[in-house]
Amino acid sequence: MNREHFRAFVWLRWRLRVNQFRKAGAVNAAFFAIFMVLACVAAVGLFVAGVLVGLFALPHASPMVRLLVWDGVVVAFLFAWMIGLLTEVQRAEGLALDKFLHLPVSLSGAFIINYLSSLFSITLVAFVPGMVGLILGQLFSEGPAMLLAFPLLVTFVFALTAVTYQFQGWLASLMTNPRRRRTVIVVVTASVILLAQAPNLINVFRPWEKPAEQFQQRLDQDTENNRQYTTKEISHEQYLKRQKEIQEEYERRQEETKQRMTEQVDRTSR
Numbered sequence: 001m002n003r004e005h006f007r008a009f010v011w012l013r014w015r016l017r018v019n020q021f022r023k024a025g026a027v028n029a030a031f032f033a034i035f036m037v038l039a040c041v042a043a044v045g046l047f048v049a050g051v052l053v054g055l056f057a058l059p060h061a062s063p064m065v066r067l068l069v070w071d072g073v074v075v076a077f078l079f080a081w082m083i084g085l086l087t088e089v090q091r092a093e094g095l096a097l098d099k100f101l102h103l104p105v106s107l108s109g110a111f112i113i114n115y116l117s118s119l120f121s122i123t124l125v126a127f128v129p130g131m132v133g134l135i136l137g138q139l140f141s142e143g144p145a146m147l148l149a150f151p152l153l154v155t156f157v158f159a160l161t162a163v164t165y166q167f168q169g170w171l172a173s174l175m176t177n178p179r180r181r182r183t184v185i186v187v188v189t190a191s192v193i194l195l196a197q198a199p200n201l202i203n204v205f206r207p208w209e210k211p212a213e214q215f216q217q218r219l220d221q222d223t224e225n226n227r228q229y230t231t232k233e234i235s236h237e238q239y240l241k242r243q244k245e246i247q248e249e250y251e252r253r254q255e256e257t258k259q260r261m262t263e264q265v266d267r268t269s270r
Helices: 003-024 026-060 063-088 107-118 122-142 144-174 178-196 198-205 211-230 236-269
Strands: none
Touching (some): 003 107, 026 122, 063 144, 107 144, 122 144, 144 178, 178 198
């Protein structure tokens, strides 16, 4: 695709966006403009906050804390990105490729313009400056080794947007059938809600712990202690003392389990 084709596609993409806002009405356009201003303000604020955190807070933090900070940033970014995907799922590609088959332009050019235009989203405008600021703060405080984080950030952004764009195109092909359109929208929305609630569900069930084994061991000890007390093998004072020892041992095993998990996470983050 030459330069003229590139400029024509960019102009067409921009005109399609303008026409969408005109059809939506002046009120919707005004709300969108206000939201864009707030997103730009948030981008500046997150950039400054990221620089300050990376410059003053993270140098004195342990590797586990740094890992948790970046995990929190990535999770917040992915959550906002999924919300944006829900708003875009009902919209087909900006430049439908089948409408350009009769024109002397490259279909790969139309695909590239569609993909590059998807990069200019509110979520990226708000979050990427914050992540860049966090890396810059660590760069100033810890040295040039943190320059390696920039390729990782670029790779993460392009990998996420590429997979999202492919997924959105696949959904658009499914929703060409009006009968399946509502079903696809409902399934995607329900999947995103379930995925957002996954941390709460995991926290409730706690599959990494094994409370059943520890509880069963304590139950066996309580049963044996009650049997000895019932058969008069031990006195009441001995029964109470043994009951206290069983409780303390149970709490100690739980504390050791939590300590092992913490050490494992700490070793993984190093």
